[in-house]
Every structure is written in C-alpha cells, then in structure tokens.
Amino acid sequence: MKQKCYAVIGGGINGLAVARQLMLDHPGATVTVFEKESAVAQHQSGHNSGVVHAGLYYEPGGLKARLCRRGVALLKAYCRENGLPYDECGKVVVALKEEELPRLDAIYQKAVANAVPGVRLVDQNELREIEPNCIGIRALHSPQTAIVSYAEIAGRIAAEIEEKGGSVRLNSPVFRLIERESRVYVELTGGEVHGQAFDYAIACCGLQSDRLAQRSGDELTPKIVPFFGQYYVIDEAFKTHVKGLIYPVPDPRFPFLGVHFTKRIDGQMTVGPNAFISFGRENYGGLSFSVRDMADFLGYSGFWKFASKNLGASVRELKTVVSESAFVREAAKYVPSLGHVGVAPAVRGIRAQAMEGDGSLVDDFVIRKQGNIAHIRNAPSPGATSSLAIAEYIVREVMPQSAPSLALV
Ligand SMILES: Cc1cc2nc3c(=O)[nH]c(=O)nc-3n(C[C@H](O)[C@H](O)[C@H](O)COP(=O)(O)OP(=O)(O)OC[C@H]3O[C@@H](n4cnc5c(N)ncnc54)[C@H](O)[C@@H]3O)c2cc1C
Incomplete structure (x- = not known):
C-alpha cells in the first residue's frame, strides 16, 4: 500500500506532537512540519506557566477533561523516557472568603468526576502544612500537579521527528491550504506552492489559526x-x-x-x-x-x-x-x-x-475537519498539558474519517 504524505502547519507543541504521532502510527509515512519562525515553540508553547494541569477545572465529559487526563499520563512518561525534568510540586487552590467556598467545592466535584488522583479539600491548618506561608480558610490540594518546560519538550519532539525521518521546515510561513481532488497543496506566503502534494494536512497555528483556516475555506468563526x-x-x-x-x-x-x-x-x-x-x-x-x-x-x-x-x-x-x-x-x-x-x-x-460572534469565549478544545484538512481552532490552557493526547485524538479519531465535510467540537 502506498504510504501517505502529511503536512502539519505550526511548530508549537501541538503541531509537533501531531507530527510525531503520525510517524508513530504510520511508520514510513512522509511527514513535513511547516513553521513560520526560525525555531520551534516561539509562541504560546514557549511563553506559558509551565504547569502540567491535573484536570481540576474542566467539564466532565468534555474534550479538555478527557485529553488533559490522558495528556498528563503521556507527558509524564515522555519526560521520563527522554530525561526531561518533571517536578510534581503540587498545587493548592485557595479560598480566602466564605463566598468562594461553593465555587471551591464545585471544582472539587469536577476534579473527582475527572478522576484526578489524590485531590482533597483541606482546612487552614492542613493548608499551612502544605504551604506554610499561605493563608486561606479552605483549599483544594492537588498533589500531582506538576511543572515542566514545554519549550524543552517541544524541542525534544522536533528532534525526534527528524530522527524518525520527518522534516521540520523552519522559516516557512503558510498562506493557505488548497484541496483539489483529494490532494492538499501548501501555498507559502509569497505565492510559491510547495513541490509536494499531500494526502492530509493538519493546521495547529495557535494565534494565527483562524486566519489560516479562513484562507483555506474553513468557517469565519470562532x-x-x-x-x-x-x-x-x-x-x-x-x-x-x-x-x-x-x-x-x-x-x-x-x-x-x-x-x-x-x-x-x-x-x-x-x-x-x-x-x-x-x-x-x-x-x-x-x-x-x-x-x-x-x-x-x-x-x-x-x-x-x-x-x-x-x-x-x-x-x-x-x-x-x-x-x-x-x-x-x-x-x-x-x-x-x-x-x-x-x-x-x-x-x-x-x-x-x-x-464566538456572541462574545462568549470558547471553553473547550475545538478541532474541525473539512475534507482532508483539519484545523485546531481552539487549544487554550491546558493545551500544552494535553498536547500528546490532542495528537492521539487528531491522528486516531479525527483524521481517519475521510467524509467530505465533518465538524467535531
Ligand atoms: C500565558 C499563558 C499561560 C499558559 N499556561 C499553561 C500551562 O501552565 N499549562 C498548559 O497546559 N497550558 C498553558 N497555556 C496554554 C498552552 O501554552 C497552549 O495551549 C499551547 O502552547 C498551544 O500550543 P500550539 O502548538 O497549539 O500553539 P503555539 O505554541 O502558539 O504554536 C503555533 C505555531 O504555529 C506557527 N504558525 C502560525 N501560523 C503559521 C503559518 N501560517 N505558517 C506556519 N506556521 C505558523 C507559530 O509560529 C507557532 O509556532 C498557557 C498559555 C499562555 C499564553
């Protein structure tokens, strides 16, 4: 069977994770990452809190909840296997006033529903044992919340892609993706069309994601x-x-x-x-x-x-x-x-x-596929925590469905 060719647009942690997952699941496939900057992880993936979120806040059953929990497990294993620092320093969410208690309790309920390990509510004395200088009337303790360097992880994934025979093309801003007769063409800024036609493309463009999506024929909003x-x-x-x-x-x-x-x-x-x-x-x-x-x-x-x-x-x-x-x-x-x-x-x-057009901020991850092109349209925090799971989800659940037009939210 002829091996497929994939284009991934965006060398942030999500684009790189998608490219890596394609190479793991489809050995022999041609995978090319197009990144507009001169290095990977120059935007959100290199400018964030570095927290591996445990899954406290997210609506049970939503993509964020599911992919964050799975993402933590994958990320922890990835750091261990690659000798990258991973510090389970723990986190407290602290209520200072009575009026915050129902909201703290609601977070606790969500954390339990999301099967976040070790999470519990603590009183002010226990809070002092965990964080001796912190005051508060009640807190939620998540002992497995961790910290990492997402820029370093992204750099490692980029190196792994090249070791496996893929290519990360830096200084390659993509203007739009054109699909014709089930082939996807990558038009670079300046008008040049990349020499190779691809079977599929996945755009993971973060701050520019709506623009590339629109120019490639996807919806205007969000x-x-x-x-x-x-x-x-x-x-x-x-x-x-x-x-x-x-x-x-x-x-x-x-x-x-x-x-x-x-x-x-x-x-x-x-x-x-x-x-x-x-x-x-x-x-x-x-x-x-x-x-x-x-x-x-x-x-x-x-x-x-x-x-x-x-x-x-x-x-x-x-x-x-x-x-x-x-x-x-x-x-x-x-x-x-x-x-x-x-x-x-x-x-x-x-x-x-x-x-959205009504002024609401989109809470969950949004990944949309049209024909042979998929776009990440929303991947805010915990997008870095979830990156390896977002990649699995796109490669195993979004891309195989080659129906002409399909929306997944
Ligand atoms: C202040 C802040 C704090 C955060 N804290 C956390 C946290 O603690 N934990 C957590 O899990 N998440 C956190 N996040 C969210 C997390 O950083 C993002 O979810 C994640 O980095 C998104 O990765 P990405 O690859 O989708 O996007 P990005 O990292 O933004 O990468 C997109 C890439 O696409 C490239 N690109 C764009 N357009 C084009 C084009 N036309 N052609 C070629 N390349 C293009 C860009 O140059 C960029 O490299 C935080 C985010 C911010 C901003």
Whole structure:
C-alpha cells in the first residue's frame, strides 16, 4: 500500500506532537512540519506557566477533561523516557472568603468526576502544612500537579521527528491550504506552492489559526482574540516562601485562572499571569501594537459584546497591568509575607483564545475537519498539558474519517 504524505502547519507543541504521532502510527509515512519562525515553540508553547494541569477545572465529559487526563499520563512518561525534568510540586487552590467556598467545592466535584488522583479539600491548618506561608480558610490540594518546560519538550519532539525521518521546515510561513481532488497543496506566503502534494494536512497555528483556516475555506468563526498574561519573577531571597503552586479560586466572571504563584522548572518563583486584551497577536513587548491585529478584534462584533459583559473584570485586570505593586498586592493576599517583595518583569505570554460572534469565549478544545484538512481552532490552557493526547485524538479519531465535510467540537 502506498504510504501517505502529511503536512502539519505550526511548530508549537501541538503541531509537533501531531507530527510525531503520525510517524508513530504510520511508520514510513512522509511527514513535513511547516513553521513560520526560525525555531520551534516561539509562541504560546514557549511563553506559558509551565504547569502540567491535573484536570481540576474542566467539564466532565468534555474534550479538555478527557485529553488533559490522558495528556498528563503521556507527558509524564515522555519526560521520563527522554530525561526531561518533571517536578510534581503540587498545587493548592485557595479560598480566602466564605463566598468562594461553593465555587471551591464545585471544582472539587469536577476534579473527582475527572478522576484526578489524590485531590482533597483541606482546612487552614492542613493548608499551612502544605504551604506554610499561605493563608486561606479552605483549599483544594492537588498533589500531582506538576511543572515542566514545554519549550524543552517541544524541542525534544522536533528532534525526534527528524530522527524518525520527518522534516521540520523552519522559516516557512503558510498562506493557505488548497484541496483539489483529494490532494492538499501548501501555498507559502509569497505565492510559491510547495513541490509536494499531500494526502492530509493538519493546521495547529495557535494565534494565527483562524486566519489560516479562513484562507483555506474553513468557517469565519470562532475568531482568535489575543489576551496577554504578564509574569514577574520574585526576588531570589523570597522564593522559598512558596513551595509549589498557589492559585486563587477562579472568578466566574472571567475565563482565566487568576494571578498565581508558579514555581518554574529552573527554580525561579514567578507570579502571574494577569489577563488583558493584547494589542497584537505576537507583540511580546509591552508597548508595541499591531494595527492589523487591533483592527481585527475592534471590527469584530463579538469582541464588543464580550467587552460590555466583562467590564468589571477588565477594570480589575487593568489595575494589575498599569501598576506592578497592584499586581504584587493581588498575589500577596495569599502569601502576606510577600507583600513588599521585589519583582522583575519576566516573559509575557499571549493566549490564542477563540471567541464566538456572541462574545462568549470558547471553553473547550475545538478541532474541525473539512475534507482532508483539519484545523485546531481552539487549544487554550491546558493545551500544552494535553498536547500528546490532542495528537492521539487528531491522528486516531479525527483524521481517519475521510467524509467530505465533518465538524467535531
Ligand atoms: C500565558 C499563558 C499561560 C499558559 N499556561 C499553561 C500551562 O501552565 N499549562 C498548559 O497546559 N497550558 C498553558 N497555556 C496554554 C498552552 O501554552 C497552549 O495551549 C499551547 O502552547 C498551544 O500550543 P500550539 O502548538 O497549539 O500553539 P503555539 O505554541 O502558539 O504554536 C503555533 C505555531 O504555529 C506557527 N504558525 C502560525 N501560523 C503559521 C503559518 N501560517 N505558517 C506556519 N506556521 C505558523 C507559530 O509560529 C507557532 O509556532 C498557557 C498559555 C499562555 C499564553
């Protein structure tokens, strides 16, 4: 039987994981990754909290819940087999006020439904045993939540793809995918069409995913709206005040997890990320902006609907954007001994968050297939945790169905 040819667009952790999975499941297949940057993992996969989420928050039965749990097992094994650091430092989600308790309990119920190992609710004394400097009236403890370097893992997967005979083509921005008579052609920016015709293509383009999808004939929505998250590194002398990961109970009015203390795999302790609209999809410098990217969300009616519904939360986040001390104060509510700690700005991440036309943020992963082309249209956190499982899902469940037009959400 003739071996198939696959094109994967995007050299973030998801695209690389998909390419690797194709090579594992279809030995002898031709697999080519097209990445627009000069190195892999230059966007979300290289700018995140580095947390291996255990599966606490996700709607039981949804793709996120399923692929996160499976992703943890695959990622842990991958790190062990490849000698990559994996630190099960544990995490607490902390309630400071009575009104947060029902929400904390709801997270606990979801964690149990998602079969997250070892998770339990603890009182303030037990919390002190786990995190001696943390205050709170009740907390959820997830002992197996871990930290890794996703950039390092992505780099290892890219090397493995090449060792297995695949190719990772850097500096190769794809303009669109064209399907003709069951063959997929890759048109690069500038008009050149790559010499090889492919049987299938899988686009994993993160912050640019809606644009490539649209240009390749997929639906207009959901659109990507970028939200940045700023991190700060805390003074070396204070980093032992936090042992693992300390998270707030998420605010239901806002879709992100809230500013948290995150231990990094390199031993640094960071605080962040906040969440605010980014004036560019790939502008990591605080003051820079992209007219094209701004015009894109300002011209989207969904964005205005979102903005009007989330004014209060946006004001709260804005305080942490304009004032470093407000940022630290927010976090120090959980660890008062860090109230006056010195911080230095660290990396900023930009989330590729899909938004519907009605202003709602798409919560679950969205992977859509049309003909022989599949697009990841939404893979926010825990997208990196889930990457090896997302890859299995795409290669084993999405791609084999070669019906002419099929939507999977
Ligand atoms: C601030 C922040 C914190 C996060 N924290 C966590 C966490 O702790 N744990 C967790 O599990 N997840 C976390 N996430 C989410 C996680 O980082 C993402 O889900 C994951 O990295 C997505 O990987 P990806 O490969 O889909 O996208 P990306 O890493 O963004 O990769 C997309 C790639 O496609 C390339 N590309 C785009 N367009 C084209 C084109 N036209 N042609 C060629 N190449 C193209 C880009 O250059 C890029 O390399 C966080 C994200 C952010 C932003």
